[in-house]
Amino acid sequence: MLKDSKARDELEEILKEREYQAYYDDSKGLISIWWEKVKDWFADLLADLFPSFAPSSAAAGPILIGIIVIMIISLGVIAFFIFRNRKRNRMLHDHKPLQSMNEMNWSFQRHLSESQKHEANGEYTLATRHLFLALLLYFHEKEWLVARIWKTNWEYYDELRKVNQEWADQFYHLARLFDEVTYGKHNIQIEEFLQFRITAMKWLENSEEIREFGVERR
Numbered sequence: 001m002l003k004d005s006k007a008r009d010e011l012e013e014i015l016k017e018r019e020y021q022a023y024y025d026d027s028k029g030l031i032s033i034w035w036e037k038v039k040d041w042f043a044d045l046l047a048d049l050f051p052s053f054a055p056s057s058a059a060a061g062p063i064l065i066g067i068i069v070i071m072i073i074s075l076g077v078i079a080f081f082i083f084r085n086r087k088r089n090r091m092l093h094d095h096k097p098l099q100s101m102n103e104m105n106w107s108f109q110r111h112l113s114e115s116q117k118h119e120a121n122g123e124y125t126l127a128t129r130h131l132f133l134a135l136l137l138y139f140h141e142k143e144w145l146v147a148r149i150w151k152t153n154w155e156y157y158d159e160l161r162k163v164n165q166e167w168a169d170q171f172y173h174l175a176r177l178f179d180e181v182t183y184g185k186h187n188i189q190i191e192e193f194l195q196f197r198i199t200a201m202k203w204l205e206n207s208e209e210i211r212e213f214g215v216e217r218r
Contacts, residue, residue, distance in 0.1 A: 095152060095153070095179055095182070095183050096149060096150060096151060096152055097132065097133060097136060097152075097153055097156075097175075097178065097182075098133065098136070098147060098148070098149040098151075099149070100149065101149060103133060103149075104137075104147065104148075104149055106133075106137070107137065108133075108134040108135070108136075108137035108138040108140075108141060108204070109134070111130045111131070111133045111134035111137060112130070112131065112134040112204060114126075114130040115127045115128075115129075115130035115131040115134060118130065119193070119197075122190075124188045124189070124190060124192075124193040125181055125182075125187075125188060127193060128177070128178060128181050128182075128188055128193055128196060129178070129181070129182055131196070131197060131200050132174060132175070132178040132200070134200075134204060135171075135174070135200045135203060135204060136156065138203060138204055139156075139160065139171075139203075144159070144160055144163045144164075144167075145159040145160050145163075146159065153175040153178070153179065156171070156175070157171060157172050157175065167203075170199060173199075174196060174199060174200060177192070177196055
């Protein structure tokens with residue numbers, strides 16, 4: 001107990017020493033100087049943009065602080081979306097939607113039928129996968145792209161945009177969600193899946209082969 005009390009007293013003496021206090025004051029001073037420079041820079045910027053703004057007024061301080069906070073939050077949000085988009089695009093470059101020759105050999109009608117079975121069971125991850133593969137193989141059948149098990153969705157997007165840029169853009173958004181669900185462990189909800197299905201079926205429901213195969217049209 002005495003040892004603990006003695007150690008505490010020694011620590012307090014160290015903290016009171018001039019060298020420590022000087023270091024603390026210097027660090028605090030650097031932060032204050034930096035903060036003042038930031039506020040001065042924003043004040044000058046606002047004065048240039050809005051001549052009626054008076055940096056020396058009593059309301060200027062809170063206004064500057066509010067603007068700085070908003071800008072920091074905005075930069076954080078922008079950085080988040082940039083990071084997320086880069087991650088999504090990397091998935092398009094890295095992952096291959098067709099994982100086996102068995103998936104490749106299925107017809108798009110069979111993948112579509114399989115998707116509907118999983119959807120009826122509430123298995124939206126598998127329903128998304130088979131619906132996307134149905135769309136991919138439908139494009140292959142139409143010769144808008146060439147499906148291969150070694151190709152990535154980015155390569156399919158690049159092929160499709162040579163046929164129709166609008167279709168390619170729609171495919172790009174579907175492919176990003178497909179990759180997030182399949183490889184990014186995104187737990188797709190029914191609302192997302194229904195929107196995914198609506199977009200994909202804009203192509204597939206126009207196919208006569210669907211009726212011939214007996215797949216339900218919704």
